Amino acid sequence: MNSIRQRLDELQSQMSGPDFWKNKERAQKVVQEYNDLKAQYEALKNRPEFFKGEYDDKNAILSITSGAGGTEAQDWASMLLRMYIRFAQKRGFLVEILDQNHGTEAGIKSATILIKGSFAFGWFKSENGVHRLVRLSPFDADHARHTSFVLVEVIPEFSAPEIELKPEDLKIETFRSSGPGGQYVQKTESAVRITHLPTKITVSCQSERSQLQNKETALMILKSKLFQLKLKEKEKEIKKVRGEVYDASWGNQIRSYVLHPYKMVKDHRTGYETSDTEAILN
Structure with a gap:
């Protein structure tokens, strides 16, 4: 300063x-x-006392991926997406849905959003990890209790990462944007998927009608991910910027949301728990 x-x-x-x-x-x-x-x-x-991280003041790129649990997990993923969007908007952040892959029956398979605002990454970085839901499934004819998992990943947006992308290292594909149930919402292939062949990192964007705009956004996300990867060459940087990466399955959850037979949200890292699940999810 x-x-x-x-x-x-x-x-x-x-x-x-x-x-x-x-x-x-x-x-x-x-x-x-x-x-x-x-x-x-x-x-x-005016930085809040608890935002001391080097990248806390940056925008946040938040990705959600459904894990074990099938349709139930995909519905859980959509519930989390709604929760994060609502929380961000209540905080005065701007939210842009960059990519959303809808499930066949319900929910979403994956989604990526950009959260814009001062200290957005600081607010959302602790959401990195696996989120577990226990409830009576509305998709089960027997109305049995199901457990499902979703992986949440949060990285800072770097406005101009010093990352050189070689054309031969990129596999760029275009496809038609799809909505719920797999229905196409665009007549042209405006959505873009980019795979960085050396690292196997894949990003996609279908938020814009223009293929060029979607490509630029996808490249921005890819550069941020590669820049983050560069920072995390040491184990210390891994824990500092992103946290450990887990499979979206049992035993790896950072937080559990139980809606049946009782109501509870528990953060397994801090031990904090509350029975007011509605306040958390809404």
Whole structure:
């Protein structure tokens, strides 16, 4: 913060000079730099005490993937998506659905959203991990109790990651956007899927009508993931930025949501639990 404050003082001194506006183009650049730095300084100054991570102030890219549990897990994935979107909006964040793969019968197989706002990553980074649901299944004719799992992954959005993408390392596919039940919602193949062959990382985007826009967004997500991977070459960085990666199955959950035979939400990392499941999910 001291370096930012020092630079602000330097810029302010330049702006107060009598000849400052003689070169309008240069003056406008100085004013723009000053405004950007001032906004950054204010955000850091008002940073909540519990947001001390290096990337906490960035936007967040949150991905949801249904795991063990079939249709029940896919419905659970859609419930979590709704929960995160509602929480983000209540916090004043802007939410953009970048990709959503609907289930055949109900729910979603996967989804990726971009959460924009100051300290979005700080608010959502602790959601990394497996989320377990126990309830009476509405998809079971016997109305039996089912357990299902969903994997949530949260990474910071890096506005301009210094990652070089070689064309020969990318497999780019286009497809038609689909809605619930597998029905196509676009007549053209505007959705884009990109696979980074060396790392096998796959990202997709179908939020825009333009194939070019979807490609640009998918490349942004891929660069953020690769930049994160670069940061996590050491085990210390893995725990710092993203946390450990688990399979969406029994024994790996970070939080359990029980709706039957009793109601409880329990965070297995902190031991905190509450019976007010409605407040958590809604």
